């Protein structure tokens with residue numbers, strides 16, 4: 149049996165107690181200076197490297213640590229600076245301004261990293277002059293060497309970098325060609341410093357785009373070969389299967405393939421002999437984006453199979469561990485469930501156990517993990533039940549429902565509303581933290597929530613909105629909150645995962661059958677409704693989003709879990725309706741994110757998503773109005789599925805995409821209620837009346853006026869109270885003026 153080696157593709161930068169977030173926000177808020185920030189981050193970076201190294205990895209990744217986002221780091225390295233920020237010194241303050249915007253300029257766009265809930269900063273090519281700036285990757289590599297750690301640099305590859313960029317007049321190929329000498333220079337510098345492996349992330353090569361990118365991919369890696377750097381490069385892919393034969397034809401040292409999310413297709417190609425003997429394989433055998441302990445016995449078999457076809461084998465997580473929490477160590481979870489879990493640190497332990505089994509014939513760790521896995525599996529958390537006898541179709545058509553709903557509410561022309569959340573102020577978060585830590589009683593916390601709801605109902609009435617919301621003050625997050633209340637979920641204390649910049653989420657863990665056992669949102673919603681004669685919209689998160697933003701079990705079909713969640717949400721929808729709440733919004737902002745990276749799998753995904761949304765929402769009476777909301781979405785590919793949801797009203801983010809998105813809806817003759825986001829909530833900037841009026845009027849040229857609603861792009865939880873009040877006043881005033889015309 150050959151010797152195997154272990155490595156990693158990236159580690160969470162947040163820190164066990166979110167030290168990274170606290171340091172960076174401390175600097176932004178001017179609580180610490182740059183020197184202190186650098187010092188704190190250096191400690192965290194060093195600890196991350198040392199921790200990984202302590203698991204006997206043959207190589208530890210370096211370059212994954214960042215002050216905000218890796219794609220942004222690469223953009224700065226190659227001087228791809230947005231035009232409006234050009235001319236400034238290339239330093240960390242520039243990096244933060246590009247990521248967050250400043251008084252003068254808007255930030256660069258944030259987009260989901262493939263099918264994950266992590267967001268990267270989109271590089272902008274307008275009027276850029278690519279060149280090599282300060283070589284931060286070399287600096288980070290030297291840092292690892294100075295700690296005596298055997299490390300390999302990680303960088304996003306040129307094909308993926310350009311594919312995820314926007315702007316500029318040059319073609320895709322021209323942009324890539326401009327980058328070749330710059331990448332080459334960086335690779336040279338690293339090799340000179342002693343790098344034996346360089347991990348070049350090219351996840352774009354597992355998507356539908358891979359086919360048309362073959363020629364340029366070939367050209368780039370041949371050029372690296374001519375420059376004598378390719379023999380150190382590993383082309384790293386993840387999240388889907390790659391075309392192994394094609395990648396094998398590139399003159400590089402090795403390939404990184406995902407053997408967890410590849411639907412078996414990477415393995416098939418390896419077994420078919422598509423990888424030649426001179427290539428090193430970096431096999432992603434441990435799930436890098438879920439929290440379940442590996443079935444080590446199964447992994448042992450997988451490694452055995454691979455080793456029969458590969459001469460030089462590394463095993464590693466299937467993707468960067470950025471997508472999972474840092475460590476289980478601080479969690480006080482039910483031991484039975486804890487046995488079944490594995491966060492980033494524990495995953496490194498799984499790799500070490502497998503390595504010791506194969507190389508040293510030492511099965512001690514392996515047997516321990518195997519027995520834990522079996523203990524967890526033998527528990528009866530799941531019965532896979534989801535029998536149901538409820539409709540997945542509204543009983544009447546939209547035309548009939550619309551008349552009945554209008555009779556009930558008599559809403560004005562162009563009704564105004566918001567998306568659900570109001571500011572999660574420091575005070576709101578502090579009250580919740582105090583309540584969770586038993587520093588205040590349930591009564592005090594509940595009274596605070598009531599006061600906050602009342603204050604915001606009054607504000608909404610004063611501003612003149614038509615459909616009000618209670619504000620979501622009782623929620624830490626739109627998914628974690630439901631995870632806390634539904635059976636079958638558990639929530640962690642420190643299981644944070646970076647979502648964008650310094651913002652993190654704590655995805656709940658679905659460990660068993662999901663069930664609704666008691667009302668989730670009734671108290672707050674009914675209380676809010678009792679304070680006003682205007683309708684208050686109930687506010688729920690939909691099954692597709694709850695599933696996507698949780699860690700789901702991998703041994704239960706997704707469809708089963710999704711439908712179990714749908715049934716639970718359906719119970720809540722009916723409970724709200726029974727309590728007199730007849731407008732109910734079921735948010736699905738993650739519907740687009742979960743779309744498979746290969747179009748051949750889209751239909752199956754979308755059919756199941758639509759079915760579960762309809763299970764959750766179709767049981768209501770005709771005159772109950774179902775809303776849904778989506779944001780961060782590129783709608784083109786999923787527009788038909790959105791129509792099929794048959795929601796009475798959809799509110800969507802549009803302000804950043806201007807007219808394009810409205811066109812998508814017009815193209816399919818979308819004929820249901822539609823609320824267009826008329827201003828960008830990610831920016832503290834207050835929109836002008838002219839901007840909002842213009843957004844509404846432009847949309848009304850394409851959308852039937854009787855179907856049209858006016859709302860912000862998304863929830864307002866990250867904004868300050870004054871910003872929200874001012875912006876909503878502008879929204880209502882602009883709408884009223886258009887009504888009166």
Ligand SMILES: CN1c2c(nc(N)[nH]c2=O)NC[C@@H]1CNc1ccc(C(=O)N[C@@H](CCC(=O)N[C@@H](CCC(=O)N[C@@H](CCC(=O)O)C(=O)O)C(=O)O)C(=O)O)cc1
Nearest residue numbers: 265577578580581624625626627647650651652653697866
């Ligand atoms: C719509 N978005 C969401 C996504 N995914 C989700 N699961 N949820 C989403 O809403 N994906 C796409 C986008 C991403 N957008 C965001 C927006 C905002 C955040 C965010 O603000 N995250 C917060 C953490 C929020 C939270 O859960 N807070 C808890 C705990 C608060 C806390 O830190 N408490 C302190 C003590 C109190 C204090 O002093 O402040 C502590 O425990 O130490 C709560 O409110 O109870 C963030 O800060 O990162 C994320 C994604």
Ligand SMILES: N[C@@H](CCS)C(=O)O
Nearest residue numbers: 567568569735737863
């Ligand atoms: N109702 C949620 C949706 C966010 S996507 C909110 O308003 O925050």
Ligand SMILES: [Zn+2]
Nearest residue numbers: 737779862863
């Ligand atoms: Zn949203």
